[in-house]
Amino acid sequence: MKTVKSREAVLEEVFDAVSRAVTPLPQEADAEKEFALKQISRLESVLGEDGTRIYFIGSAARDTGLAGDRDIDLFVAYPTRFERDYIVERTKRAIAAVLPGKWEMHYAEHPYFQAVIEGFKVEIIPCFHAVPNSPIKSAVDRSPLHMDYLQKRLSVGQKRDVRVLKLLLKRAGVYGAEASIGGFSGLLCEYLVLNYRSLYGLILASASWRPPVVVDIEAIYPNASPLEVSCRFSGAPLVVVDAIDATRNAAAAVSSYSLAVFSSLSSAILVSKNPAAFFEPHPFVQLLPSKAKLLLKKRGTSVELLQVPIPANLVEDVYHPQVRKAAESLASALQRAGFRLVGWNYRVVDGKALLLFESFDGMLPKLRVVQGPPVWFGAQVEKFVSAHARGVVRGPFIVGERVAVELLQDNVSLAEELSRLCSSEEISFGANLGPAFRRVSAADAFSGAGLELLSIYLSKKSFWFSSK
Structure with a gap:
């Protein structure tokens, strides 16, 4: 009689096969650790005093990294009596003295140093000593504690x-x-x-x-x-x-x-x-311009793209939330204006942010319905009716439990409304972006980064729903 494997047994077989493909070979893992220890030894020769300690931390150190990652994270932990600026500068001088390479300073909560040495992407992060569940001086101070906790368990x-x-x-x-x-x-x-x-x-x-x-x-x-x-x-x-x-x-x-x-x-x-x-990999396939145009025609909607330059000195964790906030603010403003959005998306590439908006309506109708407060709030209803005393073509009247009026408005296209919003003060664009958004031309929308964003948007699909 054929034995039926349990679901757990079936998945464990798959996990084993995947693990064999993604686990670094013993020589790869040994080379990572040997390289890290060599760099630690060099740094200790100039930093191993005043209670300063250097830790090899992260997935490579805990044997949870994927084959080919080659990321080495070294944390230089200083006593808390020092100030942040001092430990950053001292780490910088130590690196220059004993670790030759093309080092770059990057910024998260505070500066850290990055270089590629012998094929390894090395990051050296200055931090302070810390103990569990006690106040810390910087967010990265926890990393040595995470290493100790997880390595033991x-x-x-x-x-x-x-x-x-x-x-x-x-x-x-x-x-x-x-x-x-x-x-x-x-x-x-x-x-x-x-x-x-x-x-x-x-x-x-x-x-x-x-x-x-x-x-x-x-x-x-x-x-x-x-x-x-x-x-x-x-x-x-x-x-x-x-x-x-x-x-x-x-x-x-x-x-x-x-x-x-x-x-x-x-x-x-x-x-x-x-x-x-x-x-298995699910590679992105960019649409041909003709295919993208055909799909948009079939959808019968209106699509507009905007772009804005990203300042060169901004790191991803600073500019990305601002781009997303700008996209969300524009989408909300379009909906308030009466456009029925199908969706929106954005992408940052080649030093610029691209934003895409798709609407069921390419043009707003002349008639606009404005809903006010529930009738139970008399004072607010009075203010609403007074504010809409002119230009009303029907109303005020009650819809459900809210007062409403109908107004006439100019025919405004999606492109025109986006242009107006980008030059207005209605939108929060973030501290570093400003109102420098401009419309992407049709030619640019179907080439380069514009076509890439369109392809991502039009091809959106969660693969696991068809992996039955």
């Missing part, structure tokens, strides 16, 4: 599961805590696998997640409801209470969209006849 099998989880999230486009992704960081992957004991356990649980979701590994809030814990962390859809800092949500970067993607992905892989397909 993750089993060999769980490290395998973390690597497989990372690939699964990458394929779905939700791996990475960068502002442009709003997804799951490597650290978060490790916490989740640790909490649910295995990748299968995590997938089984996440398939039935309903926000707010709370993961409290150390039972720091044992008597609080998920909603109460979420409220402590600004109403985040996913809260993973940091095991070494009870005031921090390790999943703060995860957007509602990314949480929904992972839950949906988990549900699908649990019933899929071909779970291996979830780990």
Whole structure:
């Protein structure tokens, strides 16, 4: 009699196969550690005093990295008696003295240093010594504590599961805590696998997640409801209470969209006849201009693209939220003006942000219905009626429980309204963008970055819904 494998056994076979493909070879992992220790030794020769310590931290150090990543993160931890500017400058001088290379200074919460040496992408981050659940001087101070906590607890099998989880999230486009992704960081992957004991356990649980979701590994809030814990962390859809800092949500970067993607992905892989397909690449195929034009014609909608230059000195985590905020503000303003949006999207490429808006209406009708407050609020109703005393073609009258009027307006196209909004003060464009948005011409919309954004927008599809 043929034995039917359990769902867990089927998925474990797939996880094993994926793990063999994404796990660094022993010589690769050894080379990473040997390289990191060599750099640490060099830095210690000029920094190994005054209680300063250097740590090799991150997925490569914990054996949870993917083959070919070649990322080396070194944290230089100073005593807290020093000031931030001092530790940055001292680290900079030490690097110049013992680590030759083309180093660049980057900025997150505070400066860090990056270079490519012998094929490794090396980051050196100055920080301060810290102890669990105590005040810190900078966000990166927690990293050595995370290293110690996870290295002591993750089993060999769980490290395998973390690597497989990372690939699964990458394929779905939700791996990475960068502002442009709003997804799951490597650290978060490790916490989740640790909490649910295995990748299968995590997938089984996440398939039935309903926000707010709370993961409290150390039972720091044992008597609080998920909603109460979420409220402590600004109403985040996913809260993973940091095991070494009870005031921090390790999943703060995860957007509602990314949480929904992972839950949906988990549900699908649990019933899929071909779970291996979830780990296969899904390459982006750019549409030909003729194909993009044909698809837009079939949709019968109106599409407009805007672009704005990104200042060269801005890093992604600064400019990306501003671009998104501008896109959201423009979309809301268009809807308030009466345009019925199908959707919108944006992309940053080649030093500029491109924004796309699609509307059912290419032109606003002459008639506009304006809804006011519920009739129960007499004073507000009076103000509304008084404010709309002129130009009314019908009304005031009641719709449902609200007072409303009908007005005549000029015929305005989607392009005209976007142009007006971009030169007005109605929109919050962010501190670094300003009102420098301009309309993308038809020729540019169907070539280069414009065509790429159109292709992404028109080809949008969540692959796991067809990976049955």
